[in-house]
Amino acid sequence: MTIVVQDVLHGSRLALARLLSQIENSTPAGYTALSELFPHTGQAHLVGVTGSPGTGKSSLVNRLAWHYRHPPEGVPQKRVAIVAVDPSSPFSGGAVLGDRVRMRDLTGDSGVFIRSMASRGSLGGLAAATSGLVQAFDAAGFEIILIETVGAGQAEVEVARLAHTTLVVEAPGLGDDIQAIKAGILEIADILVINKADRPGAEHTERALRGMLQLAHPGRRVFRHHGALETVQPSQPEPTSGESVWLPPIQKTIATEDSGIVELIDQIAKHHQYLHDSGEWEQKTRARLQSEFDDLLHTALVQRWRASVTDERIAHIFEKLAQRQIAPRDAVSALLNGVPR
Numbered sequence: 001m002t003i004v005v006q007d008v009l010h011g012s013r014l015a016l017a018r019l020l021s022q023i024e025n026s027t028p029a030g031y032t033a034l035s036e037l038f039p040h041t042g043q044a045h046l047v048g049v050t051g052s053p054g055t056g057k058s059s060l061v062n063r064l065a066w067h068y069r070h071p072p073e074g075v076p077q078k079r080v081a082i083v084a085v086d087p088s089s090p091f092s093g094g095a096v097l098g099d100r101v102r103m104r105d106l107t108g109d110s111g112v113f114i115r116s117m118a119s120r121g122s123l124g125g126l127a128a129a130t131s132g133l134v135q136a137f138d139a140a141g142f143e144i145i146l147i148e149t150v151g152a153g154q155a156e157v158e159v160a161r162l163a164h165t166t167l168v169v170e171a172p173g174l175g176d177d178i179q180a181i182k183a184g185i186l187e188i189a190d191i192l193v194i195n196k197a198d199r200p201g202a203e204h205t206e207r208a209l210r211g212m213l214q215l216a217h218p219g220r221r222v223f224r225h226h227g228a229l230e231t232v233q234p235s236q237p238e239p240t241s242g243e244s245v246w247l248p249p250i251q252k253t254i255a256t257e258d259s260g261i262v263e264l265i266d267q268i269a270k271h272h273q274y275l276h277d278s279g280e281w282e283q284k285t286r287a288r289l290q291s292e293f294d295d296l297l298h299t300a301l302v303q304r305w306r307a308s309v310t311d312e313r314i315a316h317i318f319e320k321l322a323q324r325q326i327a328p329r330d331a332v333s334a335l336l337n338g339v340p341r
Contacts, residue, residue, distance in 0.1 A: 008136065020115055034136065050159050051170060055171040056196055081144070081146070084117070085147075086116060086118055113142065164271075164284055165191065166191075167189070167264075191251060193264060194209070210250065244277075
């Protein structure tokens with residue numbers, strides 16, 4: 001076991017910060033450390049927080065973390081890690097990692113670790129290295145890991161494959177009934193949160209969301225991800241005789257006034273208990289590992305193939321493609337099968 005891994009397991013924040021940078025930068029040392037840390041993972045409760053921009057996700061995450069660190073008397077504290085993903089510029093590649101500005105209440109708390117990261121062009125609301133960072137936090141002993149997504153909108157569903165509990169945050173005044181019902185992002189919700197509930201239209205938003213829930217089918221959820229159909233393990237499986245079914249509750253909050261946060265934490269705890277009682281915790285864990293395995297296998301196979309083909313060969317095929325002498329699908333087939341063109 002490397003010294004870095006030992007330090008992370010013993011609670012060194014400096015070692016953890018350096019490891020997170022190595023993971024995000026895809027260094028061999030980071031991969032080696034993740035492999036050594038993997039047997040120590042699997043204990044943390046992963047809570048995804050997603051929704052459209054402007055719904056107050058960062059403020060909500062800030063208050064959730066604060067209450068986990070300052071629970072009611074008799075309730076144990078939780079060590080909390082926050083992974084906040086911000087969008088990268090498609091032109092410069094840079095990102096303004098500004099979520100910490102809204103989390104100043106957590107400054108100086110050794111039981112909280114905030115890590116901002118850029119999406120680096122990844123779709124679905126997360127970055128490619130988000131899963132690795134979450135594993136590192138899990139192995140380091142953080143009991144609650146809050147994963148705040150970019151806030152891309154209706155297609156931001158990748159967090160459902162990573163998190164055990166997914167919070168979808170809405171706010172009044174961001175769309176009509178049709179907008180609420182058509183958004184596929186709502187179908188991944190384990191808990192629906194109406195933040196900024198003091199604004200006009202909060203009751204209207206709640207009615208629209210309840211209408212959506214009544215129309216929703218409690219079976220498995222399938223969505224398109226990078227052009228392919230993906231299945232998200234449902235929080236509402238088809239019930240069998242005598243089984244309970246998790247119906248996503250709607251919780252109103254006003255994060256800036258600390259209203260409704262305790263009740264939201266109670267809903268998260270109830271969902272955590274439901275996952276264990278129903279056996280869905282294990283199902284979600286297996287689905288997440290299967291997804292990560294498939295992604296890594298895809299990347300490894302592409303890299304291996306790319307190493308076996310010369311740049312000249314690819315340039316030659318692409319030139320024929322650009323001149324419309326060969327179709328894109330035939331070009332790929334020619335490269336994979338080594339057919340001269």
